[in-house]
Amino acid sequence: MTALFVALLFIFASGSGKVARASGAKGSRFVCTAVPAGTDLNCPVDTNNRVQSTSPLEEELRNTIIQLRETILQQKETIVSQQGTIKELNSKLTRCEADAKSRSNARRKDYSKNTMGDLPRDPAETVEQLGKTMQSLKDRLGNLEQQLRTNASGGPFPNELKDLLKHRLSDLEGQLLTRVAELEEEKSQLYNETATHRQRTENTLKSLLERITELEKSNSAFKSPEDFKVSLPLRTNYLYGRIKKNLPEMYAFTVCMWLKSSSSPGIGTPFSYGVPGQANEIVLIEWGNNPIELLVNDKVAQLPLSVSDGRWHHICITWTTRDGSWEAYQDGERLGTGENLAPWHPIKPGGVIILGQEQDIVGGRFDATQAFVGELSHFNMWDRVLRPIDISAMANCSTYMPGNVVPWVDANVEVFGGATKEALEICEDRLFDS
Template sequence: CSPPPAALLLLLSSGSRLSGVTGLTGHDPAVSRLICTPIPPGQCNTGKFEQQADDPSLYAGEDWGYLRTTAEDLRQTVLQQKDQIQSDQRTIHELTGKLSECEKGLHGRTRRGGPAGLWGGAIAQLQDRIEKLEGDMSWTGEDLEGELQKKLDLLDKERKALRLETHKQRQAIDQSIAKLHHRVSGLEEGTEPNAFPEGFRLSFPTRTNYMYAAVNQHIPKLHAFTICMWLRPADKGIGTPLSYAVPDQPNEVVLLQGLRTPVELLVNDKVVQLPLNISRGSWQHICVSWSQRGGTWQAFQGGRLRGEGHSLAAGHHIRPGGLLVLGQEQDTVGGGFDSTQALVGEMSQVGVWDRVLSANQVASLSRCSKITQGGVAVWTESQIQVHGGATKDPGEPCSKHSMSSQ
């Protein structure tokens, strides 16, 4: 004879909670213990149990109404939480299954007089699974939150850097526009022939791949050359003060310095390093010369010879008909610029001769003295055309001597 369900009393008390079970908000289910009373053989009275089930008043000392209300509240809470915690539905279903198995096991063991320990084992196993699930969910949430914060910080840094770069570009463009307006006003007033009575300089205010100046003069075939200029860099590495490109060779003649490399002279894509030390912020006079005879070269700074050598593109001649560009390194004729190789700063009195100047002539140029131009490239305003925001500004290093730039 098996006892009716009413004979199994589940005592609930607020002092003993089922720890580890989460998701039941609003009520805290508590279990004290499950009491099963074995019945001696032959004393099972089914009618008496049914009478007890129908008459709750027979349970001395128990608040039947409280138990019924509590059970109903728990049932309603579970129904409400099913819609809110979809990810835990499987766990709740497994709980229902374990409770059913526990109830069946209790009935069977009660009939045989054995212990009823399945309830405790099922609850402990369920608690372990729920705690593991909660731990996994907590770790995943923290990990995703950390990754999201890192990405937000990175985006914020990129936004600030972009804003700063945009601000610098806007300032440079505004300055260029103002200078152009001033220039246009001068042209409208007919002052072009005397726009720069004390000489002029080229200004490259920022590192770009579009700001440059072109020398509008035909370059003939050369067996030797000397290039001189005044230079005032504004950044690390002078960039590319001068490059001459022809259709078959963009590196026919190049003078440049990278951010972390020495000054270099390229002739027909052959390179030699020059022992020049060009500092930022001050005007400096530099000259380089080359001859196809033995590929000899010389480098001057401040009118003094700093280094010389040979075997630089020996026997080669500089091909005619190319384009001479100031401020950028050409990968194609008139294009293919790279901002990392651009000149940032100012330059003036750029001259190209079709011969090798003597040491005395170079020293004279560094003192702003006048010598005969070679005619390959002459520093006159009409021969220099600026592009991309590069500007011509009044004044140059030798203006204080009141000497002609030629």
């Protein structure tokens, strides 16, 4: 810009006669005279400080100089403004890249989770969104280049600034292309992680299906869902069965089952029902040399039953909250009755029924000395007191009545710790024992 101004001064000086001819030289040459800053170019003076007259050519050149100066000042302001815009765009691009990297790390962390069914989203969405942002920045930079190609008056912009801008745009384009390449690589990695996650999920599902198939095959030995028994051959604190059904609140109940045990002293705990706050809500137990006991809400009644001879026996216990009345049946015959066993206490819902163990907390903390040793089958529960004729019919194998609260079916019973479920036709097996 300074060189342009000096050249214009040279033109002005040569047109107005503001030059000195060098003496003693061949021909003529012009010597430029420096003009101090702030000198009024509209009022040229001679060596005697007299105002010189101006010609039309001088006036035209003077106006041209003034216009060029204004144009240069406007261009300078435009350069400063556009440089600020470029810095702002660079700052936004840097934040965009940092945000994209942060989201990518968070997305990669989420994909490392191994949860079934929780498949990650398609990472192409992230790449597509960043691509749109980058294209927008590139378009804005292109518009900026177009604006900088012309000045405020429509004239050409200096070549030096054009070259600088082109170089800067080339650098930004290279950075964008590099970033897109990185995102494409990351996209490929995310797809691979997704495929790996999907493969693990499919393998897990395949294993579950195989396990279900095995269980179906193992259960195919049962002629009907109720023709099986649970075997608990050892007195331990880890062999037991569990009923999957939940009990409602009850004001009466009847529990019936077939038992076979020769363990001594005492057969242990054929079943127990515990609820939060009361592990002994309902318990049937023969422990040590004590008789068989029925516990309701931790209250005890002794039952006149004897089933430790190694044969199958049909046992039924009834209870009602009214006066706490109870009855005990063995092989269809009522052997004992009583009252005042937890009277007016409703059986609480939301508990756990365990076969073969006495619960000290709901569903656990078993004591091996109280474990049932033997086999049991047809554990059924009703929310009412059954008639003696119905109990006798089940004991004589003349009828079968599944419990309306807990029916004895294969799907309702699971075993743990080495306890097993085996096929059994109870009435045929009972006749063989007799």
